[in-house]
Amino acid sequence: MAAPSVAGDRAAPPSERIGHRRKPDAPDVAGGELIGFGPGKVILIGEHAAVYGHPVLAGPLSWGVTARGTPASRCRLAVPPGAKLTRKARKLLMAAFDRAARACGSPRIRVTLESEIPVSMGLGSSAAVGVACARLLLAASGKPMPPPDVVAKVAMLMEEEFHGQPSGIDHTTSAQGRLILYRRRPGAPLGIARPVRSPRPLKLLVALVGPRPPTRATVAGLRARASRWPSRYGRLMRELGMLAREGAAAVEAGDLESLGDAMNASQGVLSALGLSSASIDQMVHRLRGMGALGAKLTGAGGDGGAVIGLFPGPELALVRLRRQGVVCFESQVAGPKTL
Ligand code: PMV
Numbered sequence: 001m002a003a004p005s006v007a008g009d010r011a012a013p014p015s016e017r018i019g020h021r022r023k024p025d026a027p028d029v030a031g032g033e034l035i036g037f038g039p040g041k042v043i044l045i046g047e048h049a050a051v052y053g054h055p056v057l058a059g060p061l062s063w064g065v066t067a068r069g070t071p072a073s074r075c076r077l078a079v080p081p082g083a084k085l086t087r088k089a090r091k092l093l094m095a096a097f098d099r100a101a102r103a104c105g106s107p108r109i110r111v112t113l114e115s116e117i118p119v120s121m122g123l124g125s126s127a128a129v130g131v132a133c134a135r136l137l138l139a140a141s142g143k144p145m146p147p148p149d150v151v152a153k154v155a156m157l158m159e160e161e162f163h164g165q166p167s168g169i170d171h172t173t174s175a176q177g178r179l180i181l182y183r184r185r186p187g188a189p190l191g192i193a194r195p196v197r198s199p200r201p202l203k204l205l206v207a208l209v210g211p212r213p214p215t216r217a218t219v220a221g222l223r224a225r226a227s228r229w230p231s232r233y234g235r236l237m238r239e240l241g242m243l244a245r246e247g248a249a250a251v252e253a254g255d256l257e258s259l260g261d262a263m264n265a266s267q268g269v270l271s272a273l274g275l276s277s278a279s280i281d282q283m284v285h286r287l288r289g290m291g292a293l294g295a296k297l298t299g300a301g302g303d304g305g306a307v308i309g310l311f312p313g314p315e316l317a318l319v320r321l322r323r324q325g326v327v328c329f330e331s332q333v334a335g336p337k338t339l
Helices: 087-103 125-140 148-163 169-176 215-228 230-252 256-272 278-289 315-323
Strands: 028-030 033-045 056-071 109-115 180-183 192-195 202-208 294-298 306-310 328-334
Touching: 033 125, 033 169, 033 202, 033 230, 033 256, 033 294, 033 306, 033 328, 056 125, 056 169, 056 230, 056 328, 087 125, 087 148, 109 125, 125 148, 125 169, 148 169, 169 180, 169 192, 180 230, 202 278, 202 315, 215 230, 230 256, 256 278, 256 294, 256 306, 278 294, 278 306, 315 328
Parallel strands: none
Antiparallel strands: 028 033, 033 056, 056 109, 056 180, 180 192, 202 306, 202 328, 294 306
C-alpha cells in the first residue's frame, strides 16, 4: 500500500523555502523538545534495477519530515485526529513506529510528525518518516549523533513495514543525506553506499504529474513481466545499473551533459520496462524543451508521480512551469552550495 501521510502533511513543498537545507545528522533540542529530521530523496538513475541488485544513484532533497519528541510516560506516536489517514495506513504507521521504538529501547517520549514532502510521489516520504523517527528515538535513548548506518538500520525496520522488501535506497539516501551510489546485492542483508562528490552544483527541477499506483504494485507488475521474459528484462536492468555507474562517474568529473544524457537514456530503458506513461512522457519532453540536460521519471513511476529535470539553472523553467499550473520545485542534491 501507499506510504502513509502523516500529521501536518503539506501537499507540496513550500516553494518560498527552497534552498533552506537543514543539517540532517544532528538532532536539535528546542525548548526541551527533541527534533529529528529525515530528508526526502530523489533517484537520478537506477530505480527498480536496485531491487534486482544493480547500482542506483540517488541524493537527498532539501525537504523532508520533522519528528518532534516531548517527555511522556511511555513511548508513543501521536497522530492528530485531523490527519488524512485511512485506518489501514494509521495501523501500518503505528506498527512501523513501534518496531523502531522497540529497537531503541522505547524511550519515554511522545512523538509528532510534520511532512513537507508529497506522499506516494516517488520522493521518499515514508523513508523520511523512518529516518526522522530513527534520529529522534536514538537521540532520546542517549545516542544524539549516531552514524548514518545506525540511523539507516532503525529506519529500515519502518520501511519494511511500509514496503515489504525495499532495496533500501530510500532510507539509506535519507540517512546519509548526500548523493550516493548504492547497491544491495541479491540476498545481502544490507546495501553498500558510496558517497559521490560533485565539483559542480547539481540542481534538479522536480515536477509532479499526478497520482500513481503504490510502489508495491508497480514493483510487483514489473516482477511478473521480468519472470515471464527473464533474459530481456535482465538485460534492461543491467543497462540501468551501468547507466547509474556512468552517471556517478559523470557527476564526479563535473560533466553535467554526460549525466543528463545518462538520465535520458535511463528514461528510455524505464519506458521499455513499462514504467512510464503519457503524463510522465509529456513532462519529460516539456522539461527537455525548456533546456533540461536530462529528464526522466523518478521513483517507482507507473503512471504519474514525479519527473526530474537536470538544469544548470532551473529558475526560469520553474517560473514558467508554475505559471502554467504545474506543481514543481527546485532542489540541489550535491555540489557546492549556491544559495
Ligand atoms: O517508492 P518510490 O517511488 O520512492 O520507489 C523506490 C525505488 C524502487 O526502486 C522502485 C523500489 C526500491 O525498493 O528500490
